[in-house]
Amino acid sequence: MTVAGAKYNPADQWPRDSDGELLLAGEQPLSRVVSAVGGTPCYLYDRAALRERASALRARLPARVHLHYAMKANPMPALVCHMAGLVDGIDVASAGELRVALDSGMSAQHISFAGPGKSEGELGQASAAGILVNIESFREVAILARASENHGRPARVAVRVNLPFELKASGMKMSGGARPFGVDAERVPELLGEITAAGLAFEGFHMFAGSQNLRQAAIVEAQTRSYELSLEWQDLLPAPVRSLNLGGGFGIPYTVGESPLELAPVIDNLAALAERAHTDMPGAHLVIELGRYLVGEAGLYVTRVLDRKLSRGQVFLVVDGGMHHHLAASGNFGQVLRRNYPVAINARTGAREVASVVGPLCTPLDLLADRIDLAAAQVGDLVVVFQSGAYGRSASPRGFLGHPDVVEALV
Numbered sequence: 001m002t003v004a005g006a007k008y009n010p011a012d013q014w015p016r017d018s019d020g021e022l023l024l025a026g027e028q029p030l031s032r033v034v035s036a037v038g039g040t041p042c043y044l045y046d047r048a049a050l051r052e053r054a055s056a057l058r059a060r061l062p063a064r065v066h067l068h069y070a071m072k073a074n075p076m077p078a079l080v081c082h083m084a085g086l087v088d089g090i091d092v093a094s095a096g097e098l099r100v101a102l103d104s105g106m107s108a109q110h111i112s113f114a115g116p117g118k119s120e121g122e123l124g125q126a127s128a129a130g131i132l133v134n135i136e137s138f139r140e141v142a143i144l145a146r147a148s149e150n151h152g153r154p155a156r157v158a159v160r161v162n163l164p165f166e167l168k169a170s171g172m173k174m175s176g177g178a179r180p181f182g183v184d185a186e187r188v189p190e191l192l193g194e195i196t197a198a199g200l201a202f203e204g205f206h207m208f209a210g211s212q213n214l215r216q217a218a219i220v221e222a223q224t225r226s227y228e229l230s231l232e233w234q235d236l237l238p239a240p241v242r243s244l245n246l247g248g249g250f251g252i253p254y255t256v257g258e259s260p261l262e263l264a265p266v267i268d269n270l271a272a273l274a275e276r277a278h279t280d281m282p283g284a285h286l287v288i289e290l291g292r293y294l295v296g297e298a299g300l301y302v303t304r305v306l307d308r309k310l311s312r313g314q315v316f317l318v319v320d321g322g323m324h325h326h327l328a329a330s331g332n333f334g335q336v337l338r339r340n341y342p343v344a345i346n347a348r349t350g351a352r353e354v355a356s357v358v359g360p361l362c363t364p365l366d367l368l369a370d371r372i373d374l375a376a377a378q379v380g381d382l383v384v385v386f387q388s389g390a391y392g393r394s395a396s397p398r399g400f401l402g403h404p405d406v407v408e409a410l411v
């Protein structure tokens with residue numbers, strides 16, 4: 001749908017009818033879907049788009065590479081259930097997420113748990129449920145040893161490694177240098193010794209270098225280096241490696257002009273590593289864990305224009321949702337530079353204008369779009385924020401200023 005030579009615009013990927021009305025799953029007009037869910041503001045997630053994204057990737061991965069969904073990107077229970085049927089495993093980051101993952105029907109065998117500060121209660125729940133715990137500190141070994149005794153079977157564990165390198169060009173770096181995540185690579189031998197002594201069921205390693213990366217070469221390099229690092233500990237393993245989690249970091253384009261990640265080199269590299277694993281660690285599978293890439297593009301955040309203000313020559317569309325529902329779109333979710341998400345006015349074609357989209361909160365931070373080119377909007381029009389399926393509702397300060405919460409629907 002993109003015109004050759006034109007800048008890639010994520011908003012153009014959604015089908016529209018000739019009146020500019022956006023169409024969701026099964027060609028349903030957006031305005032009707034919004035009425036069906038009870039109005040704005042709302043998050044809408046497109047089932048078909050979610051299925052297509054996960055199935056297309058799954059189909060290109062070798063069987064030895066497992067695709068996991070990192071559910072912190074979008075923990076809506078109905079969506080997690082939908083994803084459970086499309087991926088090989090689910091990664092959770094808290095006991096609350098673990099409950100949703102278990103409800104989804106995903107087998108405990110294929111659920112894993114990572115997080116820099118797991119409480120004793122959470123580790124006990126994980127051990128009882130029989131999921132894989134990615135150990136991130138020496139403290140967790142002792143707690144899991146006690147839990148194993150209580151539950152009459154050894155807890156399943158992998159070692160999360162703080163890599164000795166960074167994922168280059170990443171939106172969010174989570175490895176290399178001093179980090180609270182995982183155990184420094186140089187202390188892994190000592191940790192493996194403690195895991196052996198504690199009698200835990202060792203299954204492998206977990207390496208997660210960073211998030212939101214659009215450079216395939218950087219991802220390929222991090223995956224290969226992670227793989228090779230894991231081989232250094234071959235003689236110290238409490239048991240053969242069954243699972244080697246190489247992380248993820250696959251990004252999606254958020255602004256007009258950013259290009260989507262080129263998957264082919266990443267898939268080829270994973271296939272080559274899977275082939276090497278055949279001899280290096282027989283019986284093991286590789287895992288990639290993705291959040292944003294699987295769900296980010298399948299979600300819309302939809303608000304309605306409450307007011308249209310002209311201030312000293314600048315148009316402000318004041319809408320009924322904002323940063324309290326969608327912190328990331330307002331640029332306040334850890335972004336270094338504020339950049340506009342793709343935004344469109346539903347069912348308006350023709351005259352265009354430069355306008356800013358702001359929320360109802362009494363703070364200049366509540367800005368959804370800063371002076372962008374939009375179809376000229378009127379009070380009552382629907383304003384759509386694209387690329388909103390990941391790190392939306394659950395990653396926003398919904399209590400801030402006491403406005404109503406936002407509805408979510410899987411369409």
Ligand SMILES: *Cc1c(COP(=O)(O)O)cnc(C)c1O
Nearest residue numbers: 070073114208211212290291292
């Ligand atoms: C956040 C996180 C993910 C998901 O990251 P995305 O950028 O959404 O793909 C995966 N694994 C771990 C350990 C994480 O902390």
